[in-house]
Amino acid sequence: MAGAHAARPAPGATRAPVRRPVRPRPVDDRGSSASALTLGVISLMVIFAAFAGAVALRAVIAEQQQQIDGFRQQVDDAELRTTELRVQVAELESPDRIRVAAQVQLGMVEPVETEYLSPLVPGSSPVPLPPPAGDPFAPTPSGATDETDGPAG
Amino acid sequence: MSPLLRRSNRRLLLAGACVVLGAGLLTARLATIQLVDPARYVAFGERQRIANVELSATRGAIVDRNGEDLAVSVPFPTVWADPRVVEDPTETARALAGVLGVDAQTLAGRLSSGAFAYVARQVDPELADQALALDLPGVYMLEEPTRLNPAGEGLARAVLGQAGIDNDGVSGIELAYRDVLSGEPGELVVERGRSGETIPDGVYEVVPAVAGETLVLTLDRSLQFEVEQLLAQTVASEEASAGVVLVAEARTGEILAMANVKRDDDTGITRQSGENLAVTMTYEPGSVVKPFTFATLIEEGQVGPHEWMEVPSETTVFGGTDDEKTFRDTPPRYQTDVWQPQHILAHSSNVGTILAAERATPAQLHDNLAAFGFGRTTGLDFPGESSGILPPLETWSGMTRHTLAIGQGVAVTPVQMLAAYLTLSNGGQSVTPALVRGTLDDEGRLDPAPRPAGTQVVSRATAAAVSELLEGVVNPDATGAEATIPGYRVAGKTGTAWQILDDGTYGTDGNRHAVVSFAGFAPADDPQLVVLAVIDDPADPDASGGRTAAPLFQQVMKVALDRLHVAPTGVDAGVQVVSDTRVRADSTPSPATPDTSPIAEDGA
Numbered sequence: 001m002a003g004a005h006a007a008r009p010a011p012g013a014t015r016a017p018v019r020r021p022v023r024p025r026p027v028d029d030r031g032s033s034a035s036a037l038t039l040g041v042i043s044l045m046v047i048f049a050a051f052a053g054a055v056a057l058r059a060v061i062a063e064q065q066q067q068i069d070g071f072r073q074q075v076d077d078a079e080l081r082t083t084e085l086r087v088q089v090a091e092l093e094s095p096d097r098i099r100v101a102a103q104v105q106l107g108m109v110e111p112v113e114t115e116y117l118s119p120l121v122p123g124s125s126p127v128p129l130p131p132p133a134g135d136p137f138a139p140t141p142s143g144a145t146d147e148t149d150g151p152a153g
Numbered sequence: 154m155s156p157l158l159r160r161s162n163r164r165l166l167l168a169g170a171c172v173v174l175g176a177g178l179l180t181a182r183l184a185t186i187q188l189v190d191p192a193r194y195v196a197f198g199e200r201q202r203i204a205n206v207e208l209s210a211t212r213g214a215i216v217d218r219n220g221e222d223l224a225v226s227v228p229f230p231t232v233w234a235d236p237r238v239v240e241d242p243t244e245t246a247r248a249l250a251g252v253l254g255v256d257a258q259t260l261a262g263r264l265s266s267g268a269f270a271y272v273a274r275q276v277d278p279e280l281a282d283q284a285l286a287l288d289l290p291g292v293y294m295l296e297e298p299t300r301l302n303p304a305g306e307g308l309a310r311a312v313l314g315q316a317g318i319d320n321d322g323v324s325g326i327e328l329a330y331r332d333v334l335s336g337e338p339g340e341l342v343v344e345r346g347r348s349g350e351t352i353p354d355g356v357y358e359v360v361p362a363v364a365g366e367t368l369v370l371t372l373d374r375s376l377q378f379e380v381e382q383l384l385a386q387t388v389a390s391e392e393a394s395a396g397v398v399l400v401a402e403a404r405t406g407e408i409l410a411m412a413n414v415k416r417d418d419d420t421g422i423t424r425q426s427g428e429n430l431a432v433t434m435t436y437e438p439g440s441v442v443k444p445f446t447f448a449t450l451i452e453e454g455q456v457g458p459h460e461w462m463e464v465p466s467e468t469t470v471f472g473g474t475d476d477e478k479t480f481r482d483t484p485p486r487y488q489t490d491v492w493q494p495q496h497i498l499a500h501s502s503n504v505g506t507i508l509a510a511e512r513a514t515p516a517q518l519h520d521n522l523a524a525f526g527f528g529r530t531t532g533l534d535f536p537g538e539s540s541g542i543l544p545p546l547e548t549w550s551g552m553t554r555h556t557l558a559i560g561q562g563v564a565v566t567p568v569q570m571l572a573a574y575l576t577l578s579n580g581g582q583s584v585t586p587a588l589v590r591g592t593l594d595d596e597g598r599l600d601p602a603p604r605p606a607g608t609q610v611v612s613r614a615t616a617a618a619v620s621e622l623l624e625g626v627v628n629p630d631a632t633g634a635e636a637t638i639p640g641y642r643v644a645g646k647t648g649t650a651w652q653i654l655d656d657g658t659y660g661t662d663g664n665r666h667a668v669v670s671f672a673g674f675a676p677a678d679d680p681q682l683v684v685l686a687v688i689d690d691p692a693d694p695d696a697s698g699g700r701t702a703a704p705l706f707q708q709v710m711k712v713a714l715d716r717l718h719v720a721p722t723g724v725d726a727g728v729q730v731v732s733d734t735r736v737r738a739d740s741t742p743s744p745a746t747p748d749t750s751p752i753a754e755d756g757a
Contacts, residue, residue, distance in 0.1 A: 080228060087225050087303045090222035095305065095379075
């Protein structure tokens with residue numbers, strides 16, 4: 001408004017340059033914009049990476065849990081197999097099975113009478129013989145007369 | 154603004170409003186679920202995911218003294234069905250019946266209602282696979298433990314008993330030690346996904362099952378088999394009703410073999426008995442009790458082990474008013490002999506035993522027989538064990554002392570008789586028979602079962618004296634001649650007794666029920682084994698303990714001595730029967746003959 005009532009400059013006077021109100025030019029923040037964008041992108045990438053990492057970690061955990069379940073099943077199967085083999089061994093060692101196998105497959109027959117051999121002749125003394133005195137194969141001392149029939153030493 | 158733009162704006166607003174409305178509804182629903190009543194939904198989710206699984210406890214195995222398996226539990230497939238899912242019960246039942254061999258009509262009925270129905274339990278795995286391969290809706294498989302006897306279905310059948318289809322003991326050792334064998338089930342709480350996989354980081358809690366303990370018996374599997382074979386052969390050849398053989402370690406009382414065999418009179422088939430006759434069968438033992446009569450007399454000082462006594466051909470006992478009985482020997486003698494106790498037992502003389510028994514009071518005889526274990530259970534703790542019958546002293550008549558002295562009027566079980574002979578063989582100290590050695594811990598070490606301490610029933614001197622008498626029985630000239638084992642000193646006694654029939658009498662010739670037996674131990678100078686052989690009701694009317702049971706005793710004792718690597722002593726008999734020629738001058742000496750017929754003919 002001041003400008004409306006501004007006095008008209010004197011004739012001949014140099015007109016002062018008209019100053020138009022200059023809108024402040026926006027600060028040239030191309031650099032800071034870029035930084036924010038970068039930060040935002042990086043943040044997004046980090047968040048995405050975190051989510052992806054979490055998902056991957058869950059996947060690994062799930063996979064390992066599957067492995068654990070698999071190991072547990074293997075243990076159960078192995079225990080079952082052990083029991084089955086144990087039963088199989090017992091069945092193979094069954095006296096009845098062995099008897100049948102001996103008769104049918106090997107053609108063996110049961111003896112009519114079982115003779116148990118006695119290590120002692122009836123009437124003989126049960127007292128054991130005394131151990132031999134000394135070592136009969138020991139070399140004789142030098143100078144001693146060797147009267148045995150063995151080979152000369 | 155152009156109409157087109159205004160319409161676009163309205164549509165946009167409408168769409169936005171719908172989106173907002175939908176989001177609002179979703180948000181409201183979410184809020185309801187999460188905030189209003191979250192517990193209900195959490196619980197619902199957990200019910201879907203969290204499973205409580207019972208971990209069944211493996212039933213403990215039963216092994217013999219050498220660790221050989223006698224009974225083991227193995228998972229077997231069981232085919233079951235959910236009737237709610239079965240589409241056509243009739244067709245499903247027909248298809249399954251063709252594979253599994255079950256009755257189709259009965260199965261169809263079971264498949265028509267309910268949520269669970271067994272189709273076939275514990276079947277062969279191949280059959281189960283075939284049934285599942287039919288891919289019938291609602292038909293599934295689960296595993297159930299099945300009890301197997303890998304050493305042979307009949308081996309020690311009566312001793313082991315059965316576990317039943319639910320894997321719980323119903324008889325025998327399986328029943329008696331059910332608590333030890335059963336273990337304790339556990340529980341698994343786990344979160345599982347839709348297809349059954351475990352959810353990582355989910356709930357996982359385990360209370361492990363405690364497996365049943367392994368029970369170690371005293372039986373020797375190989376010896377048990379051999380003894381059962383020998384017993385079955387004897388029962389079959391003698392056409393008897395049944396037979397029992399017991400083999401035990403003399404010092405420990407551990408039973409190495411407990412064989413029970415029955416013969417079907419109609420078919421003639423002889424096989425292992427499902428009933429443990431060794432503990433349930435009661436019978437009047439007869440002469441096999443006479444050593445305990447002499448043990449009483451020697452212990453009480455009424456008879457000297459080498460005392461000479463006059464033994465007439467018969468004796469009449471007066472039990473009271475109108476109670477009179479005449480006892481004779483069989484085969485009958487017709488003169489008075491002068492014998493020592495050795496001869497009385499060698500001839501199994503009823504007259505000599507009765508006359509000697511008169512020197513003891515009824516109380517002495519009763520108390521000593523009770524001390525030897527007659528009239529009470531042995532402490533074996535086997536289900537169904539009978540205590541036998543030893544008449545209480547206050548019920549004894551004037552005749553009881555005489556009949557009891559020769560093994561009549563008393564009822565015993567085979568294991569009771571074994572226990573009594575264990576006492577004699579063990580220097581007069583009682584030994585409780587045992588079937589269980591203990592249990593195995595996790596590292597396979599034996600945790601022995603507690604054993605009661607023995608008591609000194611008779612003195613060592615008395616036991617030694619009676620042992621010497623019994624050696625005289627196992628002699629070529631005595632009733633136990635068939636029990637001799639070359640190279641070993643054997644002590645033993647025959648027994649032949651008629652049993653009371655249903656009419657209360659002992660029957661008549663051709664219609665009698667005899668029980669013949671032989672009990673003994675070897676080597677007599679250092680007893681290692683005690684054997685009792687009992688044959689019930691042999692067809693031969695001339696069957697006797699000496700003729701029928703003694704050979705079986707000999708065969709069993711030979712096998713057992715060999716099995717335990719008991720070396721022979723190199724002598725055939727340690728005791729020579731003193732020549733019994735000291736007779737009265739006015740009588741004719743009678744040769745010693747084996748006991749070949751039941752005792753006294755007049756009903757004693």
